[in-house]
Amino acid sequence: MTDMMRLIEPLIPVLRRYARALLRNPTDADDLVQDCLERAVGRWHQRQVDGDTRTWLFAILHNLAVTQMRQRARRGAHMPIEDTAEANLAVAPTQESGLRHRDLMSALDALPEEQRSVLLLVTVEGLSYAETAEILAIPTGTVMSRLSRARDRMLQLMDGAEAAVPAKRPLLRRVK
Amino acid sequence: MTMRPISDDDLQRLLDERLDAARRREVETYLNDHPEARARVDRLVALGEEMRAAFAPIAAEPVPAQLNLSRIVEARRRPQRPVWQAMAAGLLLLLGGAGGWGLRDVVSSAPAGIEALAQAASMNYAVYAPDHTRPVELAAADRDELAGWFSARLKRPVGVPDLSSSGYHLMGGRLVATQQGPAGLLMYDDGHGARFVMLMRPMSVPGDAPMQTHISATSNGYAWAQDGLGYSLVGAADPVVLHPLANDIRRATAKKI
Numbered sequence: 028m029t030d031m032m033r034l035i036e037p038l039i040p041v042l043r044r045y046a047r048a049l050l051r052n053p054t055d056a057d058d059l060v061q062d063c064l065e066r067a068v069g070r071w072h073q074r075q076v077d078g079d080t081r082t083w084l085f086a087i088l089h090n091l092a093v094t095q096m097r098q099r100a101r102r103g104a105h106m107p108i109e110d111t112a113e114a115n116l117a118v119a120p121t122q123e124s125g126l127r128h129r130d131l132m133s134a135l136d137a138l139p140e141e142q143r144s145v146l147l148l149v150t151v152e153g154l155s156y157a158e159t160a161e162i163l164a165i166p167t168g169t170v171m172s173r174l175s176r177a178r179d180r181m182l183q184l185m186d187g188a189e190a191a192v193p194a195k196r197p198l199l200r201r202v203k
Numbered sequence: 204m205t206m207r208p209i210s211d212d213d214l215q216r217l218l219d220e221r222l223d224a225a226r227r228r229e230v231e232t233y234l235n236d237h238p239e240a241r242a243r244v245d246r247l248v249a250l251g252e253e254m255r256a257a258f259a260p261i262a263a264e265p266v267p268a269q270l271n272l273s274r275i276v277e278a279r280r281r282p283q284r285p286v287w288q289a290m291a292a293g294l295l296l297l298l299g300g301a302g303g304w305g306l307r308d309v310v311s312s313a314p315a316g317i318e319a320l321a322q323a324a325s326m327n328y329a330v331y332a333p334d335h336t337r338p339v340e341l342a343a344a345d346r347d348e349l350a351g352w353f354s355a356r357l358k359r360p361v362g363v364p365d366l367s368s369s370g371y372h373l374m375g376g377r378l379v380a381t382q383q384g385p386a387g388l389l390m391y392d393d394g395h396g397a398r399f400v401m402l403m404r405p406m407s408v409p410g411d412a413p414m415q416t417h418i419s420a421t422s423n424g425y426a427w428a429q430d431g432l433g434y435s436l437v438g439a440a441d442p443v444v445l446h447p448l449a450n451d452i453r454r455a456t457a458k459k460i
Binding site: 031032035036039040041043044047048057058060061062064065068069094098099127128131132135146147149150151155156171174175178179181182185 | 211212214215218219221243246247250251253254255257258259261262263264266267269270272273275276279346347351354360365
């Protein structure tokens with residue numbers, strides 16, 4: 028029990044960060060982390076004892092997030108970027124950095140889900156390729172190729188946003 | 204001996220600082236000779252820094268109470284079935300008379316809009332809240348399944364509000380029939396036998412409707428609509444208890460969808 032607390036608790040801030048980066052809505056993200064923690068507590072005895080707690084938790088969180096994002100996509104619900112970009116900032120942005128931030132977030136949103144998770148896990152969470160592969164249950168080679176595609180796509184999307192030239196796919200889609 | 208050709212994997216590894224020193228030197232040499240590749244790598248380094256900077260504040264935020272691990276562990280330990288059975292017999296007797304009479308009263312008119320929603324909620328409260336064999340069809344443990352079920356049948360995303368911070372625990376829920384089609388019914392209890400239900404169904408008109416109070420012989424309720432989804436909270440509890448709870452739920456669901 029104390030072992031569980033000691034191993035899980037320090038990871039909650041980074042789980043929140045990954046959830047927020049994926050879902051982009053702070054309330055949804057924290058609900059997701061809560062679900063993840065509840066499952067982790069419930070399945071603590073089922074995990075591989077020699078396994079890495081961080082990888083195990085990220086995998087639970089990721090699977091929950093994917094399920095939720097797919098449900099959301101199926102139902103056509105859409106979260107307007109305008110409502111959330113600001114909420115992700117701890118400090119109020121200056122106008123220019125705010126726009127830059129918004130471009131970054133829109134580009135991330137426009138990435139295919141499987142590229143976005145690889146990019147976030149490697150770049151933001153600093154996980155190794157092997158750990159990322161384990162979390163996403165894909166081969167390391169696939170992590171590498173998705174990472175490369177994700178990075179180039181980000182540059183392309185952000186160029187598009189800066190030049191105000193529509194990229195191949197629209198940056199901002201509004202359903203409503 | 205010639206150098207191994209530089210691959211894209213090498214460039215990715217350079218960005219992620221996962222090259223050994225010897226290979227790193229080789230890659231740097233290659234980049235010095237290939238300005239186009241160098242430009243791409245430079246931009247990708249900047250992108251990585253920008254992403255880390257953008258998300259860093261989130262990990263520095265204090266962890267909200269909702270994610271307090273001790274609380275989550277504690278919540279799991281709490282017994283799922285509270286000691287309310289003793290009260291149930293008395294409650295049933297009461298509802299047999301008053302409940303039936305109350306229902307006759309409510310059913311006689313044919314209201315619409317929020318009124319109809321409130322009425323459906325009161326009826327379902329009268330039927331399911333006193334049931335001690337199967338008050339809910341899906342237990343709280345199947346929260347995700349419950350949300351998925353409701354969302355599928357109501358044809359829009361429906362969340363299952365967590366009211367544990369207000370001292371109420373989700374028992375579970377079921378799908379119920381109303382004049383206007385399927386509705387999701389959630390049931391909560393306070394651990395001392397006091398239950399209330401929340402009914403949710405799409406309204407025929409989109410948008411919001413202000414909160415209305417409805418009081419019948421057997422229950423008190425609050426109903427409102429938010430973004431085209433109608434909510435009605437019904438319980439035997441005093442309006443002093445129910446009203447703030449309704450406000451909590453409205454606040455919680457406002458951000459959800």
